[in-house]
Amino acid sequence: MDLSYKTTKEMGSNLTWIRTGGEVEVFRPDSILELKSFVKSGVDYFPLGMGSNTIIKDTNLDKVILKLDNLYKEIELEYPYIIVGSGVPNFTVSRFCIQNFLGGLEFLHTIPGSIGGGVFMNAGAYGSCFSDNLEWVEVMDIFGSVSKLYKKEIKFSYRKCHVPKTFIFLRACFKVFKDEKIKEKVDGYVVSRNLTQxxxxxxxxxxxxxxxxxxxxxxxxxxxxxxxxxxxxxxxxxxxxxxxxxxxxxxxxxxxxxxxxxxxxxxxxxxxxxxxxxx
Ligand SMILES: Cc1cc2nc3c(=O)[nH]c(=O)nc-3n(C[C@H](O)[C@H](O)[C@H](O)COP(=O)(O)OP(=O)(O)OC[C@H]3O[C@@H](n4cnc5c(N)ncnc54)[C@H](O)[C@@H]3O)c2cc1C
Missing domain, CATH: 3.90.78.10 (UDP-N-acetylenolpyruvoylglucosamine reductase, C-terminal domain)
Known part of the structure; x- marks a missing residue:
């Protein structure tokens, strides 16, 4: 296997929601094979979603930032489940749910991150969090092996998912249900968020x-x-x-x-x- 990989230089300030951070090396795999080869090269990496919960230091970051936005861009609906790539923004998933009248994930509309970041942080709002409706996540480990972890195999707590930091979430599957009132709920959340934050x-x-x-x-x-x-x-x-x-x-x-x-x-x-x- 070819263990070389091509990175780009980008500003941390363009990768984080708060817009700070110095120049970093970024790797964006276009396929699982490329990702596997990157991981197996032994490089020290940090999976970054939308950077809405992360600050990147101003200089000398000694890790490569791994961005998964080019993998699994489509949302699959296999009712009552949806399967989403970890680089997909929460907002896109929420919009998909609104269009398809699917309830259960409306809380994530106001959390400006990605699915991978949401699972890792066990992000939540309005009394719900990512682990509530999660069925399984697909992960790649430090050796490049891909496996599916069911919710019961992972320990979640308040704003924390207890897995090794080197795990890379690839996709997640959530259970949803039919909800004709989904848009009204989301609209209510948006109004209250804009007023308070x-x-x-x-x-x-x-x-x-x-x-x-x-x-x-x-x-x-x-x-x-x-x-x-x-x-x-x-x-x-x-x-x-x-x-x-x-x-x-x-x-x-x-x-x-x-x-x-x-x-x-x-x-x-x-x-x-x-x-x-x-x-
Ligand atoms: C305006 C605003 C409102 C917010 N409101 C809320 C809220 O109501 N509730 C809440 O819980 N949080 C909230 N947050 C915080 C943040 O949006 C969430 O924690 C969000 O889930 C982070 O997602 P992200 O993709 O931006 O993660 P990042 O900041 O990119 O990463 C966070 C962590 O997740 C890890 N990670 C990201 N992707 C992967 C992956 N594919 N595989 C493995 N690890 C990964 C990173 O390594 C990092 O450790 C808010 C933030 C902002 C700016």
Whole structure:
């Protein structure tokens, strides 16, 4: 097998929702065979979805970013299941469900990531999360072997899927059901999200909610709403969201996260656990 692979140089700021990060090497396989060969070459890689939960460092990233947007672009409907490639944006899946009157995945309309990122983060909203309707995921391991893991074989918890970091999700299958009211539900979610959260140049929740508490309330109590370092700021609209007010670097964001974590700890004795991924 030919173990060579061709990467491109891209700016991390073009690969992440918050638009920070320096130059990185990116590999976009066009086939499973190409992906297999890449993985088997032994290179250190990081699968990246839409970068809506990840910041990429400003310099010297020592991993190749793996983007799967060229694989499995079609959504397959085999009622009551849909099978989706991991690089497909949540929004596209949600639109497909609306067009086909399929319920069960409406929560993902307002989460601006990909299916692979959603499974890895066990992302969720409005009382539902990715693992709820998941049937199986197809994964490639570090040796290039592809296998199907059923939900019961994977441990999921709040915003976490407990699999080795080297696993690459290729496709996921979800159970859906007929729902004539799907569009109304989604429209309701969109309205409430736009009212309460910044939608662009952000990363979503910076910290996980500690058991029985809301991270944003603790951040507010610690006086960190609106607190800024460089171009990175704790949003006034939703103070658990960091926003890039223009010209932020990933370094600014990391400093801001560390400062807020220590302010909250000093004020409340609670050490907030980061939700966003630092690369
Ligand atoms: C405005 C806004 C609102 C948000 N609202 C919510 C919300 O309501 N609920 C919520 O849970 N999150 C929310 N988020 C956070 C984020 O959108 C989710 O965590 C999302 O699921 C991340 O998907 P992604 O494709 O962007 O992942 P990325 O940020 O690209 O990656 C996240 C992690 O997933 C891994 N990963 C990605 N693809 C794969 C793959 N194919 N195989 C293996 N690992 C992979 C990456 O390696 C990384 O560790 C929000 C973010 C923003 C910006």
């Amino acid at each position: 910044p939608r662009f140049l952000t990363l979503g929740s910076t910290f996980k909610n500690p058991e029985g508490k809301k991270a944003w309330e603790l951040i507010d109590q610690a006086g960190c709403r609106g607190f800024a370092i460089g171009g990175a700021k704790m949003s006034e609209k939703h103070c658990n969201f960091i926003v890039n007010t223009g010209g932020a670097t990933s370094g600014d964001i990391v400093k801001l996260i560390n400062s807020v974590q220590s302010f909250v700890f000093s004020k409340t004795g609670i050490l907030l656990d980061r939700e966003i991924v630092l690369l």
